Amino acid sequence: MAGHSKWANIKHRKGAMDAKRGKIFTRLIKEIMVAARLGGGDIDGNPRLRTAVAAAKAENMPKDNIERAIKKGTGELEGVAYEEITYEGYGPGGVAVMVECMTDNRVRTVADVRFMFSKAGGNLGESNCVSWMFDRKGQILVEREATSEDELMEAALEAGAEDVVVEESTFQVLTEPDDFAAVSEALQAKGIAFLEASIAMIPKNTVEVGDEQTARQLMKLLDSLEDNDDVQHVHANFDIPDAVMEAIS
Incomplete structure (x- = not known):
C-alpha cells in the first residue's frame, strides 16, 4: 500500500482530518489565491x-470562501502575497520527503523545516535530491464502504482517470494532474464521497519502515511538518507494515 494513502487512512480513523478541517481550508485558500494571481481568475482559462x-x-468548502480567495488572488480584494517553495530531504529510515x-x-519557513528534520534525525537536502523518486498525480481516496468497486471503476475511468487501485480499506483513484478536476467532479456528480482529494507526489518506489521506533520518529516528523502553517503538502515514500502502523497510531 502506498505510504501517502495509508497515512491518510490512519489520520482519518484517528479523527485528525476532521480536527484539522480549518487548516485544510486555509491551505486550499492559499492555493486558490496563488493560482488566481499567477493565471487569472477565469476558472475555465x-x-x-x-x-x-x-x-x-x-x-465541501463554501462557494463564498472560494470566490473571496479568487478575488484576493486577482487583487480585487486585499490579500497576502505568498511565495511557493519546495524543500526536499530524508527522514528517519532513509525515507524521501x-x-x-x-x-x-x-x-522563517526554512528555519522551521530544517529544525523539524533535524529533531527527527533526518536532514534537508539540495533541490531535486528526491523529487525524481515521485510522479505528480491527482489522487482521490474513497472509502470502500462508500461505493462498489465496479461503480467507482466505471465512473472514474469514463471521466479520464488513469487507474483505480484497490487497497485494504480504500480505493485510490489516480489521474494526470490536468484530468483531476474533471474526474473529481464526475465522481461527486455520482454522489461518491471522498476521504481525500488532492494533487499529490506519488512515490515510484517505497522504503519499508518495519521498526516501531523508526516508524514513530517518521510519523512525528510528518505530523509536525503538516501542523506548520507554512506547509501546504507533505509527500513521502515510506511503506509501514499494517501491524507497525496500528501499534504506533
Whole structure:
C-alpha cells in the first residue's frame, strides 16, 4: 500500500482530518489565491485554478470562501502575497520527503523545516535530491464502504482517470494532474464521497519502515511538518507494515 494513502487512512480513523478541517481550508485558500494571481481568475482559462477549486469543492468548502480567495488572488480584494517553495530531504529510515510550502517569510519557513528534520534525525537536502523518486498525480481516496468497486471503476475511468487501485480499506483513484478536476467532479456528480482529494507526489518506489521506533520518529516528523502553517503538502515514500502502523497510531 502506498505510504501517502495509508497515512491518510490512519489520520482519518484517528479523527485528525476532521480536527484539522480549518487548516485544510486555509491551505486550499492559499492555493486558490496563488493560482488566481499567477493565471487569472477565469476558472475555465486557468487549469491550475480549476484544479484548486475542484480540490476545495471536494472538501465541501463554501462557494463564498472560494470566490473571496479568487478575488484576493486577482487583487480585487486585499490579500497576502505568498511565495511557493519546495524543500526536499530524508527522514528517519532513509525515507524521501518532499515539503511544499507557501509562505510570506522564506527565512522563517526554512528555519522551521530544517529544525523539524533535524529533531527527527533526518536532514534537508539540495533541490531535486528526491523529487525524481515521485510522479505528480491527482489522487482521490474513497472509502470502500462508500461505493462498489465496479461503480467507482466505471465512473472514474469514463471521466479520464488513469487507474483505480484497490487497497485494504480504500480505493485510490489516480489521474494526470490536468484530468483531476474533471474526474473529481464526475465522481461527486455520482454522489461518491471522498476521504481525500488532492494533487499529490506519488512515490515510484517505497522504503519499508518495519521498526516501531523508526516508524514513530517518521510519523512525528510528518505530523509536525503538516501542523506548520507554512506547509501546504507533505509527500513521502515510506511503506509501514499494517501491524507497525496500528501499534504506533
